[in-house]
Amino acid sequence: MIRKERNNYIPYIYILLLCFFAVGGLKAQSEAGMPGVEIRQSFVNDQIISHIIKVGNPSAKAFHGFITPALPEGVRNLTATGRELTVAPGDSTFVSYKLVMAKNIPAGRKTVAYTLFDDHRKQLLRRETHIDIEKRERIFLAADEAPILVTHPEDSIRISVLVNNSGNTEEEVTLVFNVPQLRGAPPFTEIKTTVKAMEQKPVVYAFIPSANLLSAEQFPVHITAMKGKEKTLFGNKTVTVQNAASNRPYIDVNPNVLFSGYGSDDNALTLSYRQYNASSGMWQARGGGYVNLPAGYLQVQGNLYQYSSQRTPMVTNTSLMYKLYENEFTVGNVSEQAELPLYGRGAKAMFSDDKKDKTFTVGAIDQNFNLLSSEAWFADYYSFYAVGTVGASNYKNGAEVSYVYQRNPYEKAYYNVAGAQWRRGFGNDWDIDLKAHGSVSRYEGIRGNKFSGSGELRYQGKLFSDLMLNGSAYYSDGYFPGSRKGSLSLSQGLSQKLSQTMYVSGNVSYNKTEPKSYAYDYRYSSENVYGNAHLSLPKLGRWSPSLFYQYRGERSSSYASYFGAEVGDRLLDMPSNRGGVQLRWNSRNGDHSIYGSVEGGAYGDPLDHAWRQQWKSSLDYSYKWLTVNSSWQRGAFYLYEYAMARQNDTGFNRFAVGASVNKDFSKKVSLTSNVNFTKDTYQGNVPSANLTVKYRPNESYSFFSNAYWYQYNYAFMGRKTNTYNIEVGATWHFSKAQPSSKKKSTIIAQLYYDKNANSRYDKGDEPVNDYVVALSNKAFITDKDGKIRYSLTPYGDYTIKPMSASSWYFRPVDVTVNRSKTKVDIPLTQSGTLRGNIRYIFGKHSVDLVPRYEGLRFIITNTHREVEHVAVTDGQGNFMTFLPVGEYSITLDKSTLLKNTDCKDFIRSFRIEAGEVNKLEPFTIETKSRNVNIKQFSQ
Secondary structure, eight states, X not given: XXXXXXHTTHHHHHHHHHHHHHHHHHHHHHHHTSOEEEEEEEESSSSEEEEEEXXXXXXXXXXXXXXXXXXXXXXXXXXXXXXXXXXXXXXXXXXXXXXXXXXXXXXXXXXXXXXXXXXXXXXXXXXXXXXXXXXXXXXXEEXXXXXXXXXXXXXXXXXXXXXXXXXXXXEEEEEEEEOTTOOSSOSEEEEEEEEOTTEEEXXXXXXXXXXXXXXXXXXXXXEEEEETTTTEEEEEEEEEEEEOBSEEEOOEEOTTSOOOOTTOOTTXXXXXXXXXXXXXXXXXXXXXXXXXXXXXXXXXEEEEEEETTOSSOEEOSOEEEEEETTEEEEEEEEEEOSSSOEEEEEEEEEEEOTTSOEEEEEEEEESOOXXXXXXXXXXXXXXXXXXXXXXTTOSSSEEEEEEEEEEETTTTXXXXXXXXXXXXXXXXXXXXXXXXXXXXXXXXXXXXXXXXXXXXXXXXXXXXXXXXXXXXXXXXXXXXXSTTXXXXXXXXXXXXXXXXXXXXXXXXXXXXXXXXXSSSOOOOOEEEEEEEEEEEOOOBTTEEEEEEEEEXXXXXXXXXXXXXXXXXXXXEEEEEEEEEEEEEEEOTTSSEEEEXXXXXXXXXXXXXXXXXXXXXXXXXXXXXXXXEEXXXXXXXXXXXXXXXXXXXXXOOEEEEEEEEEEEESSSXXXXXXXXXXXXXXXXXXXXXXXXXXXXXXXXXXXXXXXXXXXXXXXTTTTEEEEEEEEEEEEEEEOOOEEOOOSBEEEEEEEEEEOTTOSSSOOTTOEEOOSOEEEEXXXXXXXXXXXXXXXXXXXXXXXXXXXXXXXXXXXXXXXXXEXXXXXXXXXXXXXXXXXXXXXXXXXXXXXXXXXXXXXXXXXXXXXXXXXXXXXXXXXXXXXXXXXXXXXXXXXXXXGGGSXXXXXXXXXXXXXXXXXXXXXXXXXXXXXXXXXXXXXXXXXX
């Protein structure tokens, strides 16, 4: 029943389907008679898109109508907008459109629609297509490179920069202006703005300079530009602000000398207090400074400290030095590099040529290092010396002779030591250095003179292509009075490049020391042989492996007393052989690094000569400001380690671990800290820690604090010893100006209006006040008398020139300074004014561009083809300058034009008359045209 009822519905379903297909067929038949539109899109280049519109007529009658495009903002059509067309029955036709996208069109999808109308203006159909504009980010920061001149200190300083967004996306921009050492206001100022696509937006920052900035010749203002919420850096500039003054001294600031922080005493003063445990303290003052003089300069250096347990302060490393040209005269603490120790209170003089190639030095030194010592000068321990050098500034070729007379009360001797040195370079591959010293000595209580000497050889060079050699040899008699008496030292090293990734190097050395004395019974003797070989292997990924071998033979009598009568005075001998491997690893960004090594071998026991094992491993890890290191050792590596361990009847073992932090939290605050722990057979457990904190509010002063603590736990003594010290201090940094060692002068320049043009300051002429000139790259402004003064100026040649063009003008004046006072009169003659501007011409098919008016450069030359002035257009395309009377040529620098622009009449000639304005005809800048092809064809 149910099935039968369902079958009764089937005829009705068939009827409905037939009706549906019948209606659809009628609709299809009606649309089949309508014209069809098809769009084909292609890109000509980055800015031009081609659309080919195909219009088909499937009907039996000819179609007459027209088609029009609907374009989004930023897209324009190169051809006619509405296009009439006639399509024969069953035929089709094509219409071409060339669309130009503006440079500032925003990124994203743009819709272009084409609508077809019949000849009765009835809309038949509409078709759309899309253009996807990719995001283009091009943003730049521009600033005027010319210094900003400050002539009125009470006015604010305005820093103007230009943000140029040549992309197609609106940008959020953050500009940070930093004025270092600005007082009374934050040194950092942040300005936020929004720059639209293809917009050039000026940003101005104004501030009131503090007194310390106004007292400087010039100071910088740093600008940092960032975009977006993430503040991505896209540019930075530095603008120099120059202070104009009527009277200033010569100051030479060396740009290569960095700001000297804590620890530099050349031009600063440091005061500190240090506490040692609970029982002792120390006050200290150290520092130095310069005093510029009319001829040369003075340099003062000092170090004064006093312990709480002392009555007399200690004054060391303290001297007063006068320098004139390259000659130096020093009194106070004096030191000299020589074979004999030469340091203490005294005086010396060094004479040198201008190139410091030939020098001669003489000096007298009382070998007492404390200037405030109560002992009389030159009482018992003193020296006189002289040194002559040729080629002092040439490290490859030179010679030196020296003589030292010394009274040594400890050895009860009078020494006369003469020396000579000769060094020579042979080509670019070999260098040899030879030294020899001879001594004639007289000893108290010993008849006759004693003769001794020393000799030394050093060399380095290249043998074959990649085999490098270096070696040295030294010998001195056992009674030679130098610091290396009784020494024999031989050394030879080599290195060879095997391939691009493999190197081999090695060194062999022998040292023997056995000093002798006429006054004392020396029983010291030591002998060492050392050899090593190192092979670097190719990298394995980011790992750099290498292999090494070492041999060490140590023989000495210094530790015989540690073993009592069983050893006596005989020499103890300890040879050792060991090999090892080293591994280095660095991360790709360089933040992480690992260094590890493992070595092992055997040494000969100095007492029973049995071979015993020795092992050592180390592992270091570094990450930016953090370093962690550890090491483990088993078995003695040196004689002293063996002797210390045998006192406890055990073998030598050591374990050490430590960590260090070196972190700058900001430009003002930094921290350095170390924590270490060592445990070995001799010392037991030794923990230690130190901490250094530095705070630098500005470059004028800084504060610091140091703390150190360690604990000794001598295993053989069974007791602990704690030691700590704490130091706090402050440093005042003086000017970073570099003094001049030359003779100096005062330049006085008088500027006046030369109204009668006779180049003399006479009746009718007037002084020029508030006129800005440049002298030695410094800005000067004339006072009410029309004068500027530049004191302490080193002898030499200088040029005075105007800083900017004005209606009164003078040509640059060259000044030769060779006496204590230099006067120069500078007449100003009235000049004429030159004005000009630019304008753009656009045609119907001109290249699409945004005209730029500022920054176009014009070069003005005189009849001798000398560049007289360079003028630059402002934001409106205008320029103006002042020139002396005469004939000139002006040339537009085409390199400053925009792409796809040109100027045909870019060179002009003109004449300037005094007090008159010469306005040039506008310089016409034409834009190039695009090639536009319009095609219409039928099929």
